[in-house]
Amino acid sequence: MATVTQDDVLSVLRRIAAPDGRGNVVSAGLVSGIAIQGGTVMFALTTSPQHAKTMESLRGAVEKAVLGIKGVDKAMVALTAERGPQQGGLPQPQGQRGSGIPGIKHLIAVASGKGGVGKSTTAVNLALALTSLNLKVAVLDADVYGPSIPKLFGLTGKPEPSEAAGKKMKPMTRYGVEVMSIGFLVPEDTPMIWRGPMVMSALTQLLRETEWGEADVMVIDMPPGTGDVQLTLAQQTPLSGAVIVSTPQDLALIDARKGLNMFAKVNVPVIGIVENMSYFNCTKCGERHEIFGHGGAKEEASRIGAPFLGEIPLDTDVRRRSDSGEPIVATQPGALHTALYRNVARQVWASLEGGQLGRPAPRIVVDGQ
Numbered sequence: 001m002a003t004v005t006q007d008d009v010l011s012v013l014r015r016i017a018a019p020d021g022r023g024n025v026v027s028a029g030l031v032s033g034i035a036i037q038g039g040t041v042m043f044a045l046t047t048s049p050q051h052a053k054t055m056e057s058l059r060g061a062v063e064k065a066v067l068g069i070k071g072v073d074k075a076m077v078a079l080t081a082e083r084g085p086q087q088g089g090l091p092q093p094q095g096q097r098g099s100g101i102p103g104i105k106h107l108i109a110v111a112s113g114k115g116g117v118g119k120s121t122t123a124v125n126l127a128l129a130l131t132s133l134n135l136k137v138a139v140l141d142a143d144v145y146g147p148s149i150p151k152l153f154g155l156t157g158k159p160e161p162s163e164a165a166g167k168k169m170k171p172m173t174r175y176g177v178e179v180m181s182i183g184f185l186v187p188e189d190t191p192m193i194w195r196g197p198m199v200m201s202a203l204t205q206l207l208r209e210t211e212w213g214e215a216d217v218m219v220i221d222m223p224p225g226t227g228d229v230q231l232t233l234a235q236q237t238p239l240s241g242a243v244i245v246s247t248p249q250d251l252a253l254i255d256a257r258k259g260l261n262m263f264a265k266v267n268v269p270v271i272g273i274v275e276n277m278s279y280f281n282c283t284k285c286g287e288r289h290e291i292f293g294h295g296g297a298k299e300e301a302s303r304i305g306a307p308f309l310g311e312i313p314l315d316t317d318v319r320r321r322s323d324s325g326e327p328i329v330a331t332q333p334g335a336l337h338t339a340l341y342r343n344v345a346r347q348v349w350a351s352l353e354g355g356q357l358g359r360p361a362p363r364i365v366v367d368g369q
């Protein structure tokens, strides 16, 4: 079989005109991240909001051209949004569905500097708490390295293909929330080895090839950490803002600062920081134990000027219910944790709709970076 090279791909792409009529898609700088694996070619095509409509047909044309190259049997072209320096997170005009994803008003990322801090648990309970404010909510699991959203929602099985829209899939629905995850599509024990462009194209497919209903907010559970993959995701997904989850430990805070820096780099406003596993209320002795120290996130948030959204204590019920697919906000409406997550949700929504997101994340210098 013929070996496909980057030059082969570039030379066919050079024959395709850019949407503004100035040169071709390559000379206009719209093509990035070309990755070739055997007969599969993947790359990103950058679009801007004013070209969003024409770009979908351009993507089709580009895919077709690439499929015409000898040796190519699959072409995955991800449309990615261009973000000008002034654009990220500026308040959206009222009434406009502004995320670039049809029907979805706001996309927010839930991120953490490292794994295991409760990012996915927070994403799920925040999404459910947003529904309790009478908002329509969707969840996209972008944590391709360890997709835990299906388990947290207690969802199994595969998404059904859409009857209407070609190769689109229907999201799964639980507790009134539409959910899509790569975890629905690959067996649980499959090791997933991803490279940057693959993550982008998998995510773009999950985002754009799902038949989402209307949603006020889509909560995106990001992969943990602040590496290149996360940075690209933050940059190329039209986010209204980001919530950072941190535990009180110093180390986690340093990681949280890296998270803040990452969003600052790509002009995505940080909605605020949630301190998870903040303290433990002992049901036996009645005392409050501050296992990892306490208050660090709040102090840090005020020091760097990022809003502090609240403290979520360690709680065995949170863990047990997460593990059994019955998240506390959905199943224990009267619990303390439910009230705490609702309080976070109210602040998030106020921030999205109250026009408090004009300012990008503060830029912080982390030692050793």
Ligand code: ADP
Residues within 6 Å of the ligand: 112, 114, 115, 116, 117, 118, 119, 120, 121, 122, 148, 224, 276, 277, 312, 313, 314, 315, 316, 318, 319, 320, 322, 323
């Ligand atoms: P991450 O997405 O950051 O890797 P998870 O949300 O998967 O983290 O949480 C890691 C583990 O910690 C899970 O077992 C989860 O149930 C547990 N957990 C998260 N938040 C809490 C909490 N506030 N109290 C008790 N357990 C928690």
